Amino acid sequence: MVLNELGARINGALQALSKESVIDSKAVDALLREICGALLESDVNVRLVHQLRENVKKQINMDDLATSSNKRKVIQTSVYDELCRLVDPGVQPWAPRKGKQNVIMFVGLQGSGKTTSCTKLALYYKRKGMKVGLVCADTFRAGAFDQLKQNASRAHIPFYGSYSEADPVRIALEGVGKFRKDRFDLIIVDTSGRHKQETELFLEMEQIAAAVKPDNTVFVMDGTIGQAADAQARAFKESVDIGSIIITKMDGHAKGGGAISAVAATGSPIIFIGTGEHMHDLDRFSARPFISKMLGMGDLTGLVETVQDMQLDKNTDMMKNIAKGVFTLKDMRDQLQNILKMGPLGKIMGMMPGMSPEMMQGFDSDESSKKLRSYMCVFDSMTEKELASDGKVFEDEARLMRVARGSGVRVVEIQALLHQHRQFGQIVKKMGGPNGMLGKMNPQAMQQMAKNPGAAMNPNMLKQMGGMSGVQKMVQQMGGMSGMQNMMKQMMGGGSGGAGGGMGGMQDMMAQMMGGMGGGGGGGGMGGMGGMQEMMAKMMGGMGGGR
Numbered sequence: 001m002v003l004n005e006l007g008a009r010i011n012g013a014l015q016a017l018s019k020e021s022v023i024d025s026k027a028v029d030a031l032l033r034e035i036c037g038a039l040l041e042s043d044v045n046v047r048l049v050h051q052l053r054e055n056v057k058k059q060i061n062m063d064d065l066a067t068s069s070n071k072r073k074v075i076q077t078s079v080y081d082e083l084c085r086l087v088d089p090g091v092q093p094w095a096p097r098k099g100k101q102n103v104i105m106f107v108g109l110q111g112s113g114k115t116t117s118c119t120k121l122a123l124y125y126k127r128k129g130m131k132v133g134l135v136c137a138d139t140f141r142a143g144a145f146d147q148l149k150q151n152a153s154r155a156h157i158p159f160y161g162s163y164s165e166a167d168p169v170r171i172a173l174e175g176v177g178k179f180r181k182d183r184f185d186l187i188i189v190d191t192s193g194r195h196k197q198e199t200e201l202f203l204e205m206e207q208i209a210a211a212v213k214p215d216n217t218v219f220v221m222d223g224t225i226g227q228a229a230d231a232q233a234r235a236f237k238e239s240v241d242i243g244s245i246i247i248t249k250m251d252g253h254a255k256g257g258g259a260i261s262a263v264a265a266t267g268s269p270i271i272f273i274g275t276g277e278h279m280h281d282l283d284r285f286s287a288r289p290f291i292s293k294m295l296g297m298g299d300l301t302g303l304v305e306t307v308q309d310m311q312l313d314k315n316t317d318m319m320k321n322i323a324k325g326v327f328t329l330k331d332m333r334d335q336l337q338n339i340l341k342m343g344p345l346g347k348i349m350g351m352m353p354g355m356s357p358e359m360m361q362g363f364d365s366d367e368s369s370k371k372l373r374s375y376m377c378v379f380d381s382m383t384e385k386e387l388a389s390d391g392k393v394f395e396d397e398a399r400l401m402r403v404a405r406g407s408g409v410r411v412v413e414i415q416a417l418l419h420q421h422r423q424f425g426q427i428v429k430k431m432g433g434p435n436g437m438l439g440k441m442n443p444q445a446m447q448q449m450a451k452n453p454g455a456a457m458n459p460n461m462l463k464q465m466g467g468m469s470g471v472q473k474m475v476q477q478m479g480g481m482s483g484m485q486n487m488m489k490q491m492m493g494g495g496s497g498g499a500g501g502g503m504g505g506m507q508d509m510m511a512q513m514m515g516g517m518g519g520g521g522g523g524g525g526m527g528g529m530g531g532m533q534e535m536m537a538k539m540m541g542g543m544g545g546g547r
């Protein structure tokens with residue numbers, strides 16, 4: 001069972017409990033049977049599933065729970081906590097510190113996704129502003145160096161390796177030494193894998209570890225390996241000091257439960273999960289947001305981080321424009337380009353509260369990125385003057401035809417894009433300008449907010465709002481799941497009155513949302529619930545504008 005289905009089934013069981021008129025031990029047993037069955041089908045370790053059942057039962061004392069609404073809440077919280085515990089060893093994950101020379105060593109079986117994940121991680125920290133270097137100490141597999149070299153070059157990350165040197169320890173030492181000398185912040189060493197847990201593999205790992213003395217050893221595990229994960233993780237743990245885990249191939253049909261529950265075998269935290277073959281397909285992992293997301297409750301922390309990575313504050317022209325109530329085609333292009341850099345849209349969507357796994361279906365990541373790229377071709381076929389305009393110049397059909405020919409995108413699609421732009425332009429006009437909310441804010445304050453949207457969504461504030469579930473409730477109040485679903489359908493082109501429709505609506509919505517978030521906390525004084533609500537309302541308002 002893939003994780004989305006697992007989430008939906010657990011969610012379904014919890015919802016069913018909410019509908020029960022009498023909550024007694026029979027109802028709890030039925031709930032646990034359904035949840036444990038779903039976990040086992042997802043390959044979660046049998047021992048751990050048994051433990052989860054026992055722990056939940058222990059925590060619930062039916063006699064002490066007076067009202068049935070109280071019972072429901074206690075049971076649901078207990079299940080949620082135990083699910084989190086499954087993937088949380090309670091250890092603070094190690095993270096490289098800027099200004100210090102950090103060395104990470106990657107270990108894992110052959111084909112687990114080590115080399116791919118090395119580059120993904122390097123890119124992740126490069127985006128955070130670190131100077132990152134990659135070392136290929138895999139001399140076992142012919143072609144390993146070429147693969148790393150290719151990946152690293154594509155991501156513009158310096159690399160070190162050798163075609164002639166056969167000693168991996170020597171390469172690792174030389175590579176780390178070189179990058180240390182050049183004052184790199186983060187040095188990632190890729191080691192070789194074997195088909196199975198052979199003595200030579202472990203010996204080699206130990207020797208490299210002794211030579212380069214990594215600050216952290218990352219164990220890479222294939223998410224599709226099922227129940228075998230437990231034994232594999234234990235074997236690695238006995239040989240090297242595993243500090244963190246990356247689970248790969250969690251896209252597609254991976255059940256993932258086996259690998260995820262391997263945290264228990266190693267006692268080390270999962271730090272990232274690989275969700276595809278592309279370089280951006282790496283999601284930061286943390287237990288609570290992961291479980292929340294799996295259950296369709298969103299991941300606001302991830303969303304805030306993604307928005308921060310977009311560095312909206314760097315786009316001062318756009319910030320100034322928005323405050324003035326102006327939104328040019330170039331502003332839209334810059335926004336969409338930022339979104340494109342962040343990877344598949346479906347991933348960002350999945351972080352939003354209220355997006356259940358079913359609602360996420362149909363957000364084909366490749367399709368949405370393809371559409372975004374075609375929009376970039378449209379913008380590239382425009383002149384600087386056209387880009388700096390509000391788009392009205394394209395009422396001239398000859399111009400439109402020229403851009404269609406230049407970009408290879410159909411006229412109707414360009415018209416849809418222009419329509420989306422116009423719609424957002426109207427929102428910006430309302431929000432900006434002398435009388436608009438954003439117009440009253442100074443550009444510095446807006447920039448500050450764009451730089452740190454987390455200020456509006458910091459954990460304290462989330463706590464005040466009753467955590468993620470509080471936010472979810474709020475989102476529901478602001479239009480409810482069905483409202484949201486309808487809106488999504490319309491934007492996907494399935495509903496009546498869907499302007500432009502298709503994925504274009506999605507991109508626009510994201511742009512609007514980002515715009516909304518960027519401006520939402522301007523002035524810094526958001527002030528508790530009201531401010532947050534205002535921001536969320538704006539976010540949702542922006543989303544609604546896609547219709």
Ligand SMILES: Nc1nc2c(ncn2[C@@H]2O[C@H](COP(=O)(O)OP(=O)(O)OP(=O)(O)O)[C@@H](O)[C@H]2O)c(=O)[nH]1
Nearest residue numbers: 110111112113114115116193248249274275276277
């Ligand atoms: N779908 C998917 N494929 C992945 C992911 N991570 C890696 N892969 C693919 O898995 C295959 C093996 O990945 P590598 O990075 O070469 O594996 P490795 O562990 O370095 O292998 P050795 O160097 O032989 O030890 C490649 O085809 C990757 O594209 C992921 O998160 N999702």
